[in-house]
Amino acid sequence: MNWTNYHTHTLYCDGECTVEEHARQAVENQMLAIGFSSHAPVPFETNWHVKQGDLKAYFQDIKHAKATYPQVQIYTGLEVDFIPDVIGPGDFEAYKLDVIVGSVHYIGQYADGEYFCMDFTAEELARGLREVYAGDVQAMVRAYYERVQMMVRYDPPDIIGHLDLIKKLNKDNRFFDETQSWYKEIVKETIEVISNSSCIVEVNTRGFYQGKTEEFYPSKWILEMCFAKNILVTISSDAHHFTELENNFRKAAELLLNIGYQEVSIYNHDKWMQAKLSTKGLQIEKNIDI
Numbered sequence: 214m215n216w217t218n219y220h221t222h223t224l225y226c227d228g229e230c231t232v233e234e235h236a237r238q239a240v241e242n243q244m245l246a247i248g249f250s251s252h253a254p255v256p257f258e259t260n261w262h263v264k265q266g267d268l269k270a271y272f273q274d275i276k277h278a279k280a281t282y283p284q285v286q287i288y289t290g291l292e293v294d295f296i297p298d299v300i301g302p303g304d305f306e307a308y309k310l311d312v313i314v315g316s317v318h319y320i321g322q323y324a325d326g327e328y329f330c331m332d333f334t335a336e337e338l339a340r341g342l343r344e345v346y347a348g349d350v351q352a353m354v355r356a357y358y359e360r361v362q363m364m365v366r367y368d369p370p371d372i373i374g375h376l377d378l379i380k381k382l383n384k385d386n387r388f389f390d391e392t393q394s395w396y397k398e399i400v401k402e403t404i405e406v407i408s409n410s411s412c413i414v415e416v417n418t419r420g421f422y423q424g425k426t427e428e429f430y431p432s433k434w435i436l437e438m439c440f441a442k443n444i445l446v447t448i449s450s451d452a453h454h455f456t457e458l459e460n461n462f463r464k465a466a467e468l469l470l471n472i473g474y475q476e477v478s479i480y481n482h483d484k485w486m487q488a489k490l491s492t493k494g495l496q497i498e499k500n501i502d503i
Contacts, residue, residue, distance in 0.1 A: 215494040216459050217479045219248030219290065219312045219372060220415060220449035225271045226252040227261035229454040232271075236278040238455035239285045245488075245495060246286035246479065247458070248312045249275050253291040255300055257328060263291075272308075288312050288480060292374055294319060295360060296328070301368035312480055314415070315370025317360045317378070320353065321345040331357065335382045342388065350389045354379055358399045362406045369410050371485070372447060375417045375430035376403075384425065391432070400435055408442035413478045413485070416469065418461040419451035429465060433472070440472050445487075447478045466492045 221235055222228030232249060239247040251271060252262040263271055272289060279287045290312035295301045302313045321329045321341065329341035331353070346353040357379040365373065375381075377400070380391060389396060407414065416436065420426035431439075439446060446469065450460045469477070469490060476487040479495065488495040 215243045215245050216448070216462050217244065217246040217248075217286075217488075217495065218449050218452065218458055219246070219288065219447065219480060220250050220292065220314055220374065220417065221247060221452045221458070222292075223249065223251050223271070223274075225263045225267055225274075227453065232274040232278050233281070234455045235452070235458065236282045236285065236287060238458055239287075240282050242459060244285050244458065245497070246288065246481075248288040248290045248480065250290040250292040250312065250314045253293040253300075253305060255294055255296070262294075268308075286481075290314065292316055293370065295364035295368060295370075297360065297363055301364060302370040303368045311483075312372065313370040314372045314374045315364050315368070315412075316374030317357060317364065320356045320360060332378050332381045335387065338382050338388065351395055354389060354396065355399050358403045362403055365406050365410050365412055369412050371480075372413045372415050372449075373407065374415060375420070375451065376414055377431040377435060378420075380430075380432070381420055381425055384427070397434075401438065404435070404438045404442055404444070407439070408444055413445045413447050414439055415447050415449045416465045417449050417451050418465055419453075419457075422450070422457070422460045429461075429468070433468060436469070437472055440474060445478045445485075446474060463492045466490055 223232050254265040255262050275289045288311035290310050292314040293302045295315055295317050296319050302315045318330050319328045320331050329345050331338055342353050417430040421429050448462055448465045450457050452458050477490050478485050479488045488497055
């Protein structure tokens, strides 16, 4: 019984370790599977996405890790930003990836054309709120969730990354109140859209173990809505360092079990399947080849 994690980052993007270091730690942890999901290239300059020219080396490193560490299933993937009419998961179909994490980080543009990244710093969020949304926080939050909905409807990934990421810099309700009805309504709309797709929602522990959020992504009440709508989930840590591969997984499992989930989604060779969940790890049926 052990864990899987399909959301990890490397030195090719904003991660802090190599593909091999992640893979070696996954073996040491006796993980069932690890998926690499460095931030996919975007058509503008950033310092936290894989450069287009580095993709070949990134894929080669993963291929080498697969050959070197057969004790753990290793999967090739990317975390792809969804920006309407600019880029999305479908733009990477040609790479025949095992797993795609689809995420929304950008929710508009400044007057000079620069893209507004809403999870970088509180100062950047305040600037975007002021300059892109004229101080209308409800419009900004709605823009985030509407982009998530668009991605799910028109360019669905395998996994929806950190579903309520918009709360990352909202500790103590600095920008908006997550308990207000308008916020809950847009989240409810988003869950309804997801329920009509095959997308998996990740329980992402990163914001919590970094001390940025009081709960995982997404919050318990959102996961309760997911459960009520039979939406599949998986557990990830969004690991930027190999020491984070299983960070707070037991706590995440305990949360899911308390909500009612008995299984989580895992990727097995070329398909998604369900694995029995416990606070000690995942249990695979004996007749399943893994």
